[in-house]
Amino acid sequence: MIGEILGDRYQVTELLAKNAGRKTLLAKDIQTEQLVVVKLLTFSAEFEWENLKLFEREAQTLKFISHPAIPNYLDFFDWDSPKGKHLALVQSYVDGKSLEAQLKSGRHFTEAELKDIAYKILQILVYLHGLQPPIIHRDIKPSNIILTNRSGNSVGEVYLVDFGSVQTVAAKTQGTITIVGTYGYMPPEQFGGRVVPASDLYSLGATLIFLSTGIHPADLPQAEGRIEFQKITNLGVGFTNWLRRMTQPSLDQRFVGANTALKALEELPKKDLAVVPEAKPSNTKIILTKTANKFEFMIPPSGFNPGMIAIGAFALAWNSFLVFFNGFSLFAPFPINLVFALFSLPFWGVGLAMIMAILFPLFGQTTLKITPDKIGLTFKMWGIQYNPTKVSPRDEIDKISYVPKHSKKDSDGDRVQVPAKLIVWAGIKKYELSACDSISEREIDWLAQELSDWLGLPLSKEVE
Known part of the structure; x- marks a missing residue:
């Protein structure tokens, strides 16, 4: 479709996104020479009437609202093509990069930047939620x-874009409700x-948590429905508590609205204290053993x-079969028995x-041991070391990584749990401990x- 002219006015220059029955295009308005965004809804075999309702609602919403940080409504028309x-x-058109694209390109956001983003989005939400009827982005x-x-x-x-899921509070009482949104960001x-209105606050809080951790909110651990992120960020206590309230699963414990959340954000101290680390687990x-050396x-x-x-039981069955197999192979002629x-x-290794x-x-x-001249990790049983000792010079230790418990997709596309890990890097060698029966995540x-603290190296919190 590149080069096609839609509605005798908009020449397509780029395909920005494509979903079932929908396309988002970058085009040039040949009358004004300005770049615009054209969203197309196609009446095809993939067409669903619910999509038409949402599409028309987005058009009506953009036509009704006016805010400098929201794209302006320009046109709405029918267009016929050989495809329907x-x-x-x-x-x-907003000439910039999304937060998701910025994170994928390697950008990291400081606490000050996260607060700035929060402040500006909340100002947009104050406007949207203050309309009559209030508009909820969703x-x-x-x-x-x-x-x-x-x-x-x-x-x-x-800028806040894509009002394809927008809902007015008044519309809740008219017919059925369409459940839209994105898993992980939906309250x-x-x-x-x-x-x-507080539903948008949860989504904004989850977005900021993603920016601070680099982990999709759905992949972070949860406790009683709350996203547990504070252990893997270096955010201040005040901002951490503010984010926790933004993402409370219960509406009663969340900020009532954008105005309240904005006021609480403005009252946070300019210099926030770092989150106090947990003390030694009592059990x-x-x-x-820590000394100066x-x-x-x-x-x-x-x-x-x-x-x-x-x-x-499985190991007994497995090894019994191998004993039987090797015993049987002894009676085979040479060199078949060797093969x-x-x-x-x-199989014996397994x-x-x-x-x-x-x-x-x-x-x-x-045992992990660090002395003035080296670092070593040993595994012993009955006093006997059963694997080669990993030893590196002490002065090669240059990084300590903490990988929080999270989930990720395996080669089959299924989500699997990855335990918390502590990794000490000494050059290209790494000394790794994972949470298991012997050591808990809190430990x-x-x-x-x-x-x-002992090495005087910052703790790098990351995801594999």
């Missing part, structure tokens, strides 16, 4: 917020079809857990790994902070 009939909505997320004209310490101008009440079995912690055996029964023996070696997965939690211990948090 279309509806076109034309709006002004889909605030990083891809729908655009930054332009960045300069100095300012993030630049902030609980929106899943039930209910939206109020930890980890033995930590030595940092050492030893993780003792975790003991028996019920999951070992299933692993033990059978070599073939079974990888069998031994399963046995170690049972024995090490019962009898093994892990990982504690050790990461202790090690960071």
Whole structure:
């Protein structure tokens, strides 16, 4: 479609986005020579009447509102092509990059920048929610917020775009409610079809959490429905608490509206204290030794857990079969018996790994030790070291990473849980500890902070 002229006026220059039955195009208005955005809704086999209702509502909303940080309504018309009939909505073009695109390009946002973004979006929401009837965006997320004209310490101008999910409060009482929004940024009440002005506050809070952590809100751990992000950011106490209130799952505990949230943001101190790290867990079995010249912690055996029964049964069956297989292969003529023996070696490796997965939690211990000249990580069982010691010069330690518990997609597209990790980097070598039966996520948090303080290195919080 590049080069086509829509409505005898708008020449398509670029396809910006494409969904089922919908396209977003960048075009040039041949009358004004200005760039514009054209949204097309196509009446095709993929067409759904619900999409028409939302499309027309977006056009009516943009026509009704006027705000410098919201794209202007320019035109709305029918357009016929060989592929069918279309509806076109034309709006002004914002020349900038979305927050999502900025994060993907490697940009990091400081707390001051996050507050600036929050302040400017809240000003937009004060306007939208103050209209009669109030207008609720319903889909605030990083891809729908655009930054332009960045300069100095300012993030630049902030725009809120894509009103395709917009809802007026008055419309709630007229017919059925369409559940729209983006998973991870939608508050609980929106899943039930209910939206109020505070629903946009939750979405804005989740967006800011994504910018501060680099992790999609849906992949962050939750406690009683609340997004748990504070352990993996370096945000101040005041701003952290403000974000927690913005994203409260219960409407009763969230800010009532944008005005209230904006006032609370303005009252935060200019210089906020960092979040106080957790103290040593009271029930930890980890033995930590710190002196001026030595940092050492030893993780003792975790003991028996019920999951070992299933692993033990499978390991017994697996290794029994291998014994039978190798015993049978002894009677085969040479060199076939040798081929059978070599073939079974990888399977013996798997069998031994399963046995170690049972024995090490019962009898093994892990020790990380740093002295003035080296760092070493050892694994011992019954006093015998069963793997090569990883040793590096102390002066090569240049980074400490903390990877929070999160989920990610595996090769099959299924979401899997990734445990919290502590990684000490010494050049290209890494010394890694993961949360498991022997060490909890809270103990990982504690050790990461202790090690960071002792080495005098900042704790880098990231996601693999």
